[in-house]
Amino acid sequence: MPRPPRTPKVQSVISTGSQLSPRMMGIYIGILALSLSLIPFAIDPHLPTFPYVADFFGLPQGTIQSSIVGVTIGIAVGQILIGPLTDAFGRRLPMIIAMLGFAGATLLVMIAPSFEVFLFLRFLMGLFGAAADVIGRAIVRDLFRGQAMQQMxxxxxxxxxxxxxxxxxxxxxxxxxxxxxxxxxxxxxVGLALSIFSMRFLVETLPVAQRRSPSITGMLRGYRSVLRDPVFVGLMFFGASGLAGIFGYLNTVPILYQESFGLDTASFGLWVSVNAIALWFGFQSGGIMAKRFRAQWMLLVYAIAGLVVGGLMITTAGSGLLVAELLFLAQLFLFGSAGTSIPTLALYNHGTEAGSASSLLGMSAFGAASIFGAIAAGLDASTTLNMGIMLASFSAFALIVIFTLIKPWLMPDLRDKAEAKS
Structure with a gap:
């Protein structure tokens, strides 16, 4: 009796996006979108909980607000550690560990007996969320380069x-x-479900032959390689300045909207979500604009616009909700618009150390966010004045970086298909 044909085995390693079927492409987009969502999931849903957590632990709301700094420190530490590790040990297993770690830390917060334990678990949420974010971006670079990466x-x-x-x-x-x-x-x-789904569908994208040595020297060599690239360093600083501004926003809006503007918890959550819609449009706009203009020159446009928005926040400080809302919409839109160009340009020449490069991008960004977020938490947030000063300063710094390190006139056009080949 003839044997039935064997079911082909699922590929154990894929190295280019062309190896993904349309179905698997959709699955990968879903997995990577959720893995890159773990950092927002560690922060945004919990902003409305600040007053309730403060009452639970018997602490001032400002103390609970500072837990965002704990999350951002965890994010920075996670990104320091995971980049070289994923370049040495691959993408799949570290990604699944990161997802499970995020799920475990988040669930344990529910039974935290003290604020100190609560803060430590929030730190772990940031750490594991950051690890998933770094690995997710490295997977995209493993599979795509240039404009193909930006479109993905x-x-x-x-x-x-x-x-x-x-x-x-x-x-x-x-x-x-x-x-x-x-x-x-x-x-x-959500984190637990994502872990189980990834165990079933996520395939390794970094072949063993392309991995770095698991020795400490071998892993650190990836950091040394990318830090020798002034364009990468400039893009790293550019991204850090943008995210520092976003964390200034996150520390400002809970007080500004709920105390100065008198919004209740439900209304506050709604307005923050409306602001985030601008971020969504920014990400999509950035991808569209990159098809028509060189991505590196668009960064100059975004920096100048950020300087203008920061100046308006300063000059209109003390105005009502509508004015502040329009300016925050503009800030988030600009941040999103640069969101796909920065990693695409930064990782363009660093495919063999994509994990380390992605790690440095995130580490610098969230390190700056931790520092300036802590500063913002201690500033008066009853108006947009201090937020405007921060945004204008970060945008001015970004302009300096563009002309001294990034030098867009020397960079290739990502729209050139010849340049986009791996």
């Missing part, structure tokens, strides 16, 4: 950018039907 990132961010929109809404709604612990329960279960 645009597809991923089409879904990922919904996380800061839906997060505050879901968080506020959960607070309306139960205690603040429910917010952590739901997003912990």
């Amino acid at each position: 990132l645009s597809r991923i961010f089409m879904f990922q950018a919904l996380s800061p929109i839906l997060g505050p809404i879901v968080g506020a709604q959960l607070l309306g039907v139960g205690p603040w612990q429910n917010v952590f329960l739901v997003f912990g279960l």
Whole structure:
């Protein structure tokens, strides 16, 4: 009796995006969008919980607000550690560990007996969320380069950018039907489901032959290689300045909207989600503009526009909700617009150390966010004045970096298909 044909084995390694079937491409976009959402899931849904967590632990709301700094420190540490590790040990297993770690830390927050334990678990949420973010970007670079990478990132961010929109809404709604612990329960279960799904579908994208030595020297060599590239360093600083501004925003809006403008928890969550819609449009706009103009020159446009928005925040400080809202919409739109260009340009010449390069991009960004987020938490947030000073300063710094390090006139055109080949 003839044997039935064997079912072909699933590929154990893929190294280019052309190896993904349309179905697998859709699955990868979903997995990567959610993996890049773990950092927003560690922050945005929990902004409306600050007053409730403060009451639970008997602490001032400002102290709970500072837990964002704990998350950002965790993000910075996670990105320091994971980049060289994923270049040495591959993408799949470290990604699954990161997802499981995020899920576990988030679920354990519900039973934190003290604020110190709560803060440590929030740190772990940031650490594991950052690891998933770094590995996700490295996977994209493993499979794509140049404009193909930017277009893949645009597809991923089409879904990922919904996380800061839906997060505050879901968080506020959960607070309306139960205690603040429910917010952590739901997003912990999301992380767990993502882990299980990834175990089934995620395929390794870094062949063993392309991995770096697992020795400390071998792993650190990846950092040394990318830090010798002035364009990469400039893009790293550019990205750090933008994210520092976003964390200034995150530290400003809870006080500005709820105390100065008198919004309740549900209304606050709604307005934060409206602001995040601008981020979503920014990501999509960045991908569209990159098809028509050189991505590196668009960074100059975004920096100049950020300087203008920061100046308007300063000159209109003390105005009402509508004025502040329009300026925050502009800030988030500009940040999103640069969101796909920065990693695409930065990782363009660093395919063999994509994990380390992605790690440095995130580490510098969230390191700056931790520092300036802590500064912002201690500043008066009753108006947009201090936020405007921060944004204008970061934008001016970005302009200096463009002309001294990035030097867009010397960079290749990502729209050139010959340049986009790996």
